[in-house]
Amino acid sequence: MGDTLAEIRQAVIERQRDRIEGLVREVLDEGMEPNVVINNGLIPAMDEIGKMFTEHKIFVPEMLVSAMTMKMGLEVVKPLLKGAQSEPKGTVFLGTVKGDLHDIGKNIVGMMLEGAGFRVVDLGVDLTVEKLMEQVETQSPDIIGLSALLTTTMPEMERVVQELEARGLRDRIKVMVGGAPVSPAFAEKIGADGYGGDAAQAVELARRLSGADR
Amino acid sequence: MLIVGERINSSRGRIAEAIETRNAEAIQAEAAAQEKAGxxxxxxxxxxxxxxxxxxxxWLVQIVQEAVSIPLCLDSPDPGVIRSVLPLVAQTPMINSVTxxxxRLEGILPLAAERGAKLIALCQSEESMAETVADKVEMAVRLVEKAEQVGITPDDLYIDPLVYPLATNPQSAVATLDAVGRIMGEIEGVHTICGLTNVSYGIPHRKLINRTFLVAAMSRGLDSVILDPTDRDLYGALLAGNAVLGRDDFCMAYITAYREGRLGPL
Known part of the structure; x- marks a missing residue:
């Protein structure tokens, strides 16, 4: 079984979309616990992919296809998860701020967060503070991840932080920011909890903020 | 091909620094190099x-105008910024951009019309940035209609069908190419323009993809482009593209560039 787990990791890393589902079924048939397949097979593979991406060893399309492969494996396992096993590592809201329609970076971050075991709720582009708060009140996320590609829309991120404070939710909900014109200094200035420079950094950050790395 | 030189952009660290420190010399060198390059x-x-x-x-407008004789392309999404800069502009400019x-429609269109400026128009609405061919063409038609309502003719309009990374959607460049072909075929007298760098985001040896995309778009009728003319390989591809597509009479521009030592490896 250990060997098959290694093969699962390899299949994700090598983007073998035609193999992954069969391999996952195989270990499940052999009696492996579904959460072991996820935590020792699929997620570590995506961690490796994130590391390779940060080290510039792989390119964006390679990372994306690995994430797709991981997700195919995850879909096979998911229906078998029971009770506490099916709890995600946390819920992350993602959105591109109001006035901004750029979503490519945000979508990549979403795929990588899912790959790391988070529940991701994508609230789309041109996300107003009001619409975001509606969702916050009903779904109570652990983290809000905000993206902006325009210098003109970056100030919206600060508005989100302020609104969370005004509603007394700031202690409960972490805010992480990213996007081409965004910097760690800007994140600090507006009172966000962190900045992710790429999708792998965003995953690291989400883990730290949610306490999932403990 | 109408070439808009892209190098004086504050998203580049060196340019932002030169602007902040009022380093006119650095900016003027960028301007002159691009004019010289075509x-x-x-x-x-x-x-x-x-x-x-x-x-x-x-400040940029004033010091760039001192250094070159070609007109400017004023790049801002903010109508207020364009309005405040326009009186300083010596030659009829291009404005980048309206959506x-x-x-932006209400702010930019009247300014462009009043000044007789050429105008870059992005296939982007309040709701979305056009991704499919149908959306790109539909938005192009609406942009032309809106512009004509204030007296801007298609000949002054440069439609940008938007370019997305191949990295996240391998069919995105084909959608842009198809849109260029349809817009040029279906809207009498209008121009098409695009930037090139988006297409290669996230994949290796980006410049090779950029210049391959440029020639592919030219073959569909793209007649204007925003690029770095000092990129020797890119400019060479553009000249070779013009020659191959029958837009360079007896290859004279291509041959002249060769004589001037502007083609091929250094």
Missing amino acids: ADYLDVNAGSFVGEEAEHLK LEPE
């Missing part, structure tokens, strides 16, 4: 300075 218009952008954009753009977003 630019028809020079893009000037100070968009990374939130709140100070107008002030910085005014179907009401604020």
Whole structure:
């Protein structure tokens, strides 16, 4: 079984979309616990992919296809998860701020967060503070991840932080920011909890903020 | 091909620094190099300075005009910034850009019409940035209609069908190419323009993809482009493209560039 787990990791890393589902079924048939397949097979593979991406060893399309492969494996396992096993590592809201329609970076971050075991709720582009708060009140996320590609829309991120404070939710909900014109200094200035420079950094950050790395 | 030189953009660290420190010499060197390399218009952008954009753009306009004889392409999404800069512009400029977003339509169109400026129009509305061929063409048609309502003719309009990374959607470049072909075929007299760098985001040896995309778009009728004319390989591909597509009479421009030592490896 250990060997098959290694093969699962390899299949994700090598983007073998035609193999992954069969391999996952195989270990499940052999009696492996579904959460072991996820935590020792699929997620570590995506961690490796994130590391390779940060080290510039792989390119964006390679990372994306690995994430797709991981997700195919995850879909096979998911229906078998029971009770506490099916709890995600946390819920992350993602959105591109109001006035901004750029979503490519945000979508990549979403795929990588899912790959790391988070529940991701994508609230789309041109996300107003009001619409975001509606969702916050009903779904109570652990983290809000905000993206902006325009210098003109970056100030919206600060508005989100302020609104969370005004509603007394700031202690409960972490805010992480990213996007081409965004910097760690800007994140600090507006009172966000962190900045992710790429999708792998965003995953690291989400883990730290949610306490999932403990 | 109408070439808009893209190098004077505050999203580039060196340019932002030169703007902030009022290093006129550095900016003027960028301007002169692009004019020499074959630019028809020079893009000037100070968009990374939130709140100070107008002030910085005014300075850019003044010092760039001192250094070159070609007209400018004023690059800002903000109608207020364009309005405040326009009186300083010596030659009829190009404006980059308008979209179907009401604020920009209402703000930018009258300014362009009044000045007789050429205008870059993005296939983007309040709701979305066009991704499919059908959306791109539909938005192009609406942009032309809106422009004509204020007296801007298609000949002054440069439609940008938007370019997305191949990295995240391998069919995205084909959609842009198809849109260029349809817009040029279906809208009498209008121009098409695009930037090239988006297409290669996230994949290796980006410049090879950029120049391959340029020639592919030219073959569909693209007649204008925003690029770095000092990129020798890119400019060479453009000249070779013109020759191959029958837009260079007896290959004279290509041969002249060769004689001037502007083609091939250094």
